[in-house]
Amino acid sequence: MSHLSRRDLLRTSGAGLLALAAGGTLAACGGSGSGGASGGDADSGTITVWSWATAAEALRGIVPAFEKDNPGIKVDVQDIGEPAIWDKITVGMAAGGQGLGDVLHIGCDYLPGYLEKFPGGLANLSEFGADAHKDKFAKGLWPVVTGKEGHVYALPWEVNPLGFFYRKDYFDKAGIDPESLATWDDLIAVADRFKAANPGIAVIGLNKAANPTPDLDFLQGLMQLQGAFYFDLQGKITVGSEPAVRALTIVKRLEEAGLIADTPGVQSWVPVMKTGKLAVAAMPAWVAHYLEKKFPDQSGNWRLTKPPAVTPGGKRTALVNSTHLAVSASSPRRRAAWKFVEYALTRTASVNAMFNAGGVFPALTEAYTDPLYAAPSAYYGGQPVLRTFADLATDGGDPTNYSGDYARALKLVSDAQTKVLLKGADPAAVLQDAAKQLAQQTGRTIA
C-alpha cells in the first residue's frame, strides 16, 4: 500500500472505466432491436398476462371462465408489480420484444411513451376488429388508445373519474356544506371558518418537497377539470398555458390559506390520513374502496361529491387516469391474446367480476347498469358512491394526452410546484420556465 505509484493506481482502479461503466449499462438497454415483426397470430396455446397487485388478482379470477369458453388457450396471469412492470416492458421492448408477456397491462401515462419510442412494439388491434368497441368506453378514452395513424393499440380497462371525498363531520362543525362549493375559490373563501372550527386539520395533503416522487395528481386534476394537460392532443406543450397557471395558482392559494398539509416520503399520505388530519381527498374512483379498507375507523364520516370547478360555471368532471390491456407485437399468439383482452374488457360480466375482486373501476359504460353501482355504502353514510362515479364516467371527460414525454413534463412541473410550495414562487413564472425547458429538452413546440 505504501508504495503505490501512479501507474498502480490506474491499474487498480481503472479510473476512467469506472465512469464509463455508467454509460455501459445504458447501451445494454438502448441498443439495436425494435418492435418485433417476429410475432405470430396463433389463436391457441398458453398466453402470459402481465399486470400488478389487485388487478392481477382480478384478472386471475376470470381465467377459469375464459379457458372454459376458449378451449385450447391457457392463461397465465403474472403479478409483475408496479412500478417494476414499466421497466420490464421498456427493457423487453428495447430487446425487440424478447421475454415480454403476450398481454400487457399499461397505464395511460406509459402507453403513449411505448407507442412513440417503440413503434411496432404493440400489436395493432384494429386488425382484430377492436374498433367495433369504440363507443363502449367512457368518453375521452379512445384517443388515448389510438396511435397517430389511427390504429388501436389497447382497450381501456380501468377509468378513474375525479371525486371529491370529504369529512362530513369536520365540515358540519364549521357549518359548511361542501355540496354548495361550486368552485375551489368558494372553498378558499371559507378557509378561516373551517380552520377555526377544526384546529390542526388541513384540507388536502401534498408531498411538498416531492420526495421521493412527484405529487401532482391534485394539480393534474385541476388542469383536467379545465380539459387541459401538459400537452394538447397534437402533442404541443401546454405546461405554461392559462389553465395550468390557474391550477397552480389554486394550489398556491390553498397553501397560503393554510389548507395544505405536508405529507413527505413514500405513501406518507396514509399515516396523516390515519390520524384524521385531512378533511378532503380530491381523488379518483379507486379511492372509494381504498378509504373503506384502509381507514375503517373513519366509517360514516366520509361523503362524496363532484369536485368543485376551477372557474365559475366550469366543468365538474375529469377522467384522471386510465389503464389498458395491450397485446405485444412480438407475441406468437396475438390472436389468442386479443381474445382474452376482448373477453376481459368488453363484457359486463367480466369487468364487474374484476371490479368486485380488485376494485378496478371499469371504463365499459354499459357495466354501470348493474345494481352493484346503485348500492348504498355504509362507510359513506348510506350514500351510493359508485353511482356518483358511474355518472361522472358516463359524462366522460376530455381526452388527456400524456404523450411520450410525460415523465419529463411530470418532473419539470413537479419542480415548479415545489418552488411554489416551498419558496412561494409565482405560478406563471415557474410554469413558463418549465414549458421552456420542456421544449428545449423534447424539441416539442409550445402551444
Added chain:
Amino acid sequence: MTAAAPSVTLAKDAARAHRAARWRRTAVPYLLLAPALLTFGVFKAYPVVDSLLLSFTTGSGAATRSAGLANYRRLLDDPLFWTALRNTAEILVVQVPLMLALAVLMAVAINSAFVRWRAVWRLGIFMPSVTGLVATGVIFAYLLKADDGAVNWLLDAVGLPTADWLGQPFWARMAVVLVLTWHYTGYNAVIYLAGLQSIPRELYEAAMVDGAGPIRRFTAITLPGLRPVLLFTLVLSTIGTLQLFDEPYVLTGGGPDNATLTVSMYLYQNGFRYFDFGYASAIAYALTLLVSVLGAVQMRLMGERDR
C-alpha cells in the same frame, strides 16, 4: 555421417518439444484469462463503445436515428444538467475533504498504542461500508424524518433546533453529505490503517528523540507517509462522488427542487425514466470526461513527488 541424422532429428524433436512447451506455457495463461477477458469484452468494453455510438443518436428501438452532436449541444443548453453538475461539485468539495480528514483521524486513533480492542473498533468503523446502499437509504430516510425521526428527536432532546432534513433544499443536501460520510469514512479509514502500518516505527522513535510532539510527528511523518494512500483515496472518492447516485436516489429522489440532483441521477432519469438513451449516453460521456480530467489533475498535483 550417418550418426548425424538421428542427432538432427533429435535436435528437431527437441526444438518442436520446446516450441510446444512454450506454446503451452503461453497458451495456458491466456486460456485461463479467457473467461475474464470475454466477460469484460461483452459486458464492459462493448457497452462502453456502444454507448459512445449511442450518444450520437436520438430516439430508441426502431425509432433510433443519427443525431450527430445534437445531444452534446443540447447538454450545454440544459439548465438541469448544469444544476446537477453544480450540486455534484458542491457535494464533492464539502464531502470528500470532510470524509477523508475524519478517516485519517479515525485511522490514527485506532492505530494508537493506547487503544484497546482494536479489532472491534476496526470492525465497527468498517461496518457501514458493508451495508447495502438501499438499506442505508431506507434506514436514514426513517431516521431523518422531520416529524418523528430519531435525528430530530435527538436534536430536540439536547435543545438544538430541528431541521426538515429531506424537505428543504439545504438540509436535503446536508443529509446526503451525512449519509455519504457515514457510509464511506470507515472504508477509507481502513485503507489508511494499512498505510499507517507501513510507516517505519523508527521514524517516530527518532522524531521523539529529537523532541517532536504528537502534532509535529503527525504532520511531519504520518501525513507524508500516507501521501500515496491519500492520493489513492482522494481520486477514488472523487470518482465515487462524481458518480454519486444511490444516496440521493433513495433519500431524496434528487429533490427538493433539484437540490440533490446529481449528474448520475440525471443520467438515470434520462435513460430509464424518459427512455432518452442517446442523451443519457451523452451525459455519461460528459461525466467520463470530467472524471478523467479531475483524476489527472489530482494525480499531477499530488503524485509528482511520489517517485
